[in-house]
Amino acid sequence: MSESKPTWRELPKGAVSTKSSTEYETGDWGVEKPEIDHSKCTKCMLCHFYCPEGAIKVREDGYTEVDLRYCKGCGICAEECPVECITMVRKK
Amino acid sequence: MSDLTLREAARKPEAIASGHRLCAGCDESIIARMVLKATRGPTIVTSATGCLEVATTIFPYSAWNLPWIHTAFENAAANASGIEAAWRAMRKKGKGPLAKYETLDIVAFAGDGGTYDIGFQALSGAMERGHDFTYVLIDNEAYMNTGIQRSGGTPFAASTTTSPAGRVIPGKKEWKKPIDDIVIAHGIPYVATISAAWPMDVMRKARKAFEAEGPAFLHAIVPCTRGWRYPQEKTIEVSRLAVQTCFFPLYECRKEEGWPVYELSGPSAAVARRPESKKPVEEYLQMQGRFRHLFRPEKREDLIQSIQDWVDHRWEMLLKRVG
């Protein structure tokens, strides 16, 4: 993150934000990551609603998948899954 | 009331993008995401200074995919009042991009600091004037962003950095300010309590709040893994227990023909029907490090009982109001 920063003339007036937070990948925060076993998944979508990062998306087919670029490894999804089909595994 | 299905909600583009810097396991973004899934269309959000505001807008990054403004700590309700007045004015004059919107969901997010305490005046004023907006109290029961200092929303006996559990004084001496009662007393159209452990309930109530004509108030219990001290994956569980112990009952209060009409929501209605299912508040307290001193080095039965009495009393009062 040490690219040169804009000078004051290059910044927009009114101090409005210039980049989406999606450019800041928080996926390296956690030591664990969730693995979803779709064979057990009932497509309840609770993990999508419970993810603080909004990093669990519901696919077209109704199953969910985790965007590891942003997952902080909090483990809420695994803790709350009603059929326990999500396991937190240690990242290598 | 227009309905929102779980499927529709899941498919809605996120109002808050990933890449924000809230703590892992933070309930603020969970609640905020759920509430904003229920917006009807064009939306403007204003946030008071606090964890949600700070962590989502560290310059140059912003996690907000909708128009958003933060100005100061104590004035989310005043900002919202101004935005609402501007929209009305421009609709009247038929000018500017806001003029075309027949509905505009104006949402103010503020923490317990910006609501119970420093933001109290602005909230009361905005409600008295009857602006059409929704105020969401994201209540993590302390000034978390500045380091877990106590607020008017901090519960009795909770240990915070300005009400620490010490040798002589066991945490906060005062009781949680009854903010919902105060808001209901203002006679606004819609007040409701929400917990992220019941997503559909949150979204249903948020939709009702947006649809209410006039001020609407949503009080969210927002467990904080850092400030309440529990393992980060337990956030939803803690929120769930708050409701199941009736520490934070889920209900709505609508104003109908001048009368406040109370209605219990799912899990709290279930407890009302089967009182034996009400969990002892001890189960809730035991999960949290901020109440650790009530159990170790010795169990403080007296304090735990005081809390249980308070919970029971407020639950009884609520049941009476529900009728």
Next chain:
Amino acid sequence: MKKQILMGMNGDEASAYSAKQVNPDVVAAYPITPQTIIVERFSEYVADGEVDTEFVAVESEHSALSSCIGAAAAGARAFTATAANGLALMWEMTYIASSLRLPIVMAIANRALSGPINIHNDHSDSMGARDCGWIQIYCENSQEVYDAGIAAWRIGEHPNVQLPVMVCLDGFTLSHTMENVLTLPDDVVKDFVGERRFIRVEGHMGETELRLNPDAPLTMGPLDLQDYYFEHKMQQIEAMEQALKAIPEVDAEYAKISGRSYGFLHPYRMEDAEVAVLGLGSTMGTVRYVVDELRSEGVKAGLIKMRVFRPFPAEELVKTVGDVPVLGVLDKAASFGAPGGPLYEEVKSVFYDEAEKPFIADFIHGLGGRDTSPSMIRGIYENLTEIREKGEVPEKVSFVGVREQEGR
């Protein structure tokens, strides 16, 4: 020049009337003496349907400016008014309004800051806010209040400026005193102010006008860490520099429709002046009267009324002062613990680098509404004459009008 209508109004009424003609989208205001007439009069306009304004009767001054900020951010023209402790209460928001580049217009009915509580005129309130990034215009009479109340919108909304503007009028002396005011017809005012001008910015979701708009979302009011705050402040510093160019532009346009030329400084009988007084606001009217008297007695007296204090018109001040040997500065505010009053300090620092500079002496007067009479002003000119004769300034800062023993 357009046909004008002579009306009798006090400063507060002139402020309210000019606001009425501009027809702002939102007015959010809280009453405080001596601004109350502005708010009351405007409420009457609203109740009578003479304006389309949404009037928000806020519960405090902090909320007044907070609501104006919300409204202006949402694209509205927002107006408010306050005085003294009301301004003090909204102090944090004044900085925020200017940092968000919102061209809000606010009338300040100058009144002493508590304590003790005093409802009368001095400049401690607006002087206390001189660092907050707002443009400040000081008015000598109700005519100036009316004219500034219109021009302020064009100044603040100028594309190179985009800053909020304070229009200052002396409490009671101006706010509550009936004067003759030449007013422009409604359509002329509307034509002059036009629609609010927006600048375009490159936000995180695209390039758009600087306003809250669901069609083009922006994030306003982010958190700056140590790596960006300084840069954002530089932009405000530049905006004030741009205002130095923009204000004469707007004033020139206003002169065409009103016949009244404004600008930064109003010199009077300065061409050959040997002693001169510089100050802000209504007191300069009294000074003008004394200058005429002194001139008839053969004293080469002159005065410079400063109309714009922020941005500080340094270059023009030096030019206008010219080669006058002695300059007395009238300060209607004290800065406790400072080398002198706020205006004196700024004037003196401007002249420090000049090869040719006058003797400069500070005269703090009028605090808490203490009357500054023509004879006191005469006394000041006598003091200045003494300085000229002695070739030195024995007392850099004096206090005029306070009861004190001989040889303080």
